[in-house]
Amino acid sequence: MLGLMMEMPLLVSSLIRHAAANHAEAEIVSRTVEGPIHRYTYADAHLRAQQMANALTGLGIKPGDRIGTIAWNGYRHYEVWFGTSGMGAVCHTMNPRLHPDQMAYLLNHAEDRYVFVDLTFLPLIEQVAPHVPGLEGVVVMTDRAHMPDTTLANAFCYEELLDGQSESFDWPVFDENTASSLCYTSGTTGHPKGVLYSHRATILHSYAIAMPSMLCLSDAETVLPVVPMFHVNAWGIPYAATMTGAKQVMPGPRLDGESLWALMDAEGVTFSAGVPTIWHGLLGYMGENNKRLDTMQRMIVGGSAAPRSMIELLANEYGIEARHGWGMTEMSPVGAVNTLKPHMRDWPADDRMNVLAKQGRPPFGVEMMIEGDDGTAQPHDGTAHGELKVRGPWVCRAYFGDEDSGAHRDGWFGTGDVATVDADGYMQIVDRKKDMIKSGGEWISSIDLEDFAMSHPDVAQAAVIGVAHPKWDERPLLLVTAAAGRTPDREDVLEFLAAKVAKWWVPDHVLVVDAFPIGGTGKVLKTELRETYSGYTLPELR
Numbered sequence: 354m355l356g357l358m359m360e361m362p363l364l365v366s367s368l369i370r371h372a373a374a375n376h377a378e379a380e381i382v383s384r385t386v387e388g389p390i391h392r393y394t395y396a397d398a399h400l401r402a403q404q405m406a407n408a409l410t411g412l413g414i415k416p417g418d419r420i421g422t423i424a425w426n427g428y429r430h431y432e433v434w435f436g437t438s439g440m441g442a443v444c445h446t447m448n449p450r451l452h453p454d455q456m457a458y459l460l461n462h463a464e465d466r467y468v469f470v471d472l473t474f475l476p477l478i479e480q481v482a483p484h485v486p487g488l489e490g491v492v493v494m495t496d497r498a499h500m501p502d503t504t505l506a507n508a509f510c511y512e513e514l515l516d517g518q519s520e521s522f523d524w525p526v527f528d529e530n531t532a533s534s535l536c537y538t539s540g541t542t543g544h545p546k547g548v549l550y551s552h553r554a555t556i557l558h559s560y561a562i563a564m565p566s567m568l569c570l571s572d573a574e575t576v577l578p579v580v581p582m583f584h585v586n587a588w589g590i591p592y593a594a595t596m597t598g599a600k601q602v603m604p605g606p607r608l609d610g611e612s613l614w615a616l617m618d619a620e621g622v623t624f625s626a627g628v629p630t631i632w633h634g635l636l637g638y639m640g641e642n643n644k645r646l647d648t649m650q651r652m653i654v655g656g657s658a659a660p661r662s663m664i665e666l667l668a669n670e671y672g673i674e675a676r677h678g679w680g681m682t683e684m685s686p687v688g689a690v691n692t693l694k695p696h697m698r699d700w701p702a703d704d705r706m707n708v709l710a711k712q713g714r715p716p717f718g719v720e721m722m723i724e725g726d727d728g729t730a731q732p733h734d735g736t737a738h739g740e741l742k743v744r745g746p747w748v749c750r751a752y753f754g755d756e757d758s759g760a761h762r763d764g765w766f767g768t769g770d771v772a773t774v775d776a777d778g779y780m781q782i783v784d785r786k787k788d789m790i791k792s793g794g795e796w797i798s799s800i801d802l803e804d805f806a807m808s809h810p811d812v813a814q815a816a817v818i819g820v821a822h823p824k825w826d827e828r829p830l831l832l833v834t835a836a837a838g839r840t841p842d843r844e845d846v847l848e849f850l851a852a853k854v855a856k857w858w859v860p861d862h863v864l865v866v867d868a869f870p871i872g873g874t875g876k877v878l879k880t881e882l883r884e885t886y887s888g889y890t891l892p893e894l895r
């Protein structure tokens with residue numbers, strides 16, 4: 354017997370319709386590429402998203418067509434998102450820091466008909482467009498006054514495209530399983546893989562991440578996603594913020610510590626999210642300039658392992674709750690966020706931190722399984738580790754244009770991460786499979802070593818890679834950058850680590866480097882480090 358409830362598909366357009374109807378006055382504030390701060394409301398955004406849908410229709414865009422974006426977080430990007438998905442087309446956000454060849458590959462693979470670019474990325478698309486025969490036009494996201502000369506054959510000015518379009522668009526109603534947006538993985542191995550999100554998955558993910566024990570979003574919050582809209586749809590935050598009517602603050606191109614602090618301070622931001630590299634920059638600026646963020650309550654630190662020292666500093670020095678989060682492009686992306694269970698709140702500080710340093714617990718909607726080397730499910734005892742497998746309504750079931758990927762098997766998606774889950778349900782990433790170091794047949798977790806190294810006062814950032822060793826196959830090499838005004842001493846750092854980890858885990862050598870290679874989403878590029886040090890001979894072997 355079927356229930357007798359209305360069958361209303363879950364559609365992205367309903368988010369902005371809801372916000373305009375119920376949170377009309379709530380603001381979306383953007384730092385623009387042109388310079389000034391732009392502010393308007395959900396009511397305004399909805400009108401312009403409808404103009405965008407009309408403009409796209411005028412360009413001949415049909416449901417299912419792909420529209421690319423190469424843009425920072427800002428109000429025009431937000432309008433393109435909702436205009437595109439709302440009309441039934443697919444918004445394909447692209448990481449501007451990709452190599453131009455890779456960018457051309459993605460535009461061709463996705464068969465984008467048009468691409469929207471911020472002024473910053475005009476030179477990039479001018480270089481790339483000639484290699485994308487199917488691309489019909491480029492929309493430069495600016496007004497007439499700032500529209501530059503361009504070599505592009507078919508370039509439009511964003512504001513001119515919108516100008517004169519009707520502010521009313523009848524958002525179509527269609528199957529909620531229709532594709533709404535497309536993101537590619539960073540493709541550290543081989544070509545990037547496309548993850549095609551559906552309207553249904555996007556809405557369910559928004560409900561889930563808005564919950565109190567996840568990101569805790571509501572109309573009481575002022576939300577600043579530092580994580581870019583091209584990095585897994587800013588972790589879904591612009592959708593979930595719209596669902597709840599939160600005020601949104603978009604940082605545009607300026608993601609350095611000083612600019613972020615100034616915007617957060619001026620707008621009274623209460624919640625933010627980004628990768629550890631970003632928070633290093635912000636905390637560095639605040640520490641050196643004696644700044645505080647008194648309105649900030651919560652920050653999500655994710656995308657790569659949050660150093661325990663960072664979680665502690667945020668809590669103890671600044672009174673900001675740092676919630677460790679874990680996810681993947683393939684998971685829309687949120688898979689786990691860390692908050693304490695009620696019975697843990699009175700625990701001694703160190704015990705609480707032991708829990709909070711883990712990657713967190715899954716929301717309703719994500720199931721986890723740890724698969725051992727023998728293919729069996731491992732116990733959730735906090736010790737047994739294996740590949741983390743996941744499933745749920747916002748986990749991808751196949752890659753776009755590559756339906757037979759080996760990652761999907763028996764209804765589970767293999768994350769490529771090695772993890773444990775404890776009896777309370779807290780998942781901890783041991784390492785990415787490909788980053789683990791195999792020494793004498795035993796595994797060493799690079800993430801753990803990095804975390805300990807970053808708690809040394811002289812160390813800012815740390816990365817551990819395996820280098821060849823004739824006896825042990827691989828041994829860990831620790832690379833560090835110096836904390837401001839400090840000079841890490843190799844012996845001192847190694848002694849510090851020796852007090853914290855098993856003897857055979859202690860790295861064989863420490864190198865102090867000026868900076869790490871950072872990938873398009875702000876993560877340390879281990880692949881590049883491994884290449885750089887591929888022929889490295891440890892001093893003891895010279």
Ligand code: ADP
Pocket residue numbers: 538539540541654655656657658659677678679680681682683686712768769770782784785874876
């Ligand atoms: P990529 O990093 O490959 O470009 P994603 O942004 O989808 O693509 O990253 C997903 C991967 O990032 C995860 O599989 C995991 O290895 C890593 N990751 C994400 N969050 C965390 C975290 N909190 N701790 C450790 N690793 C993380």
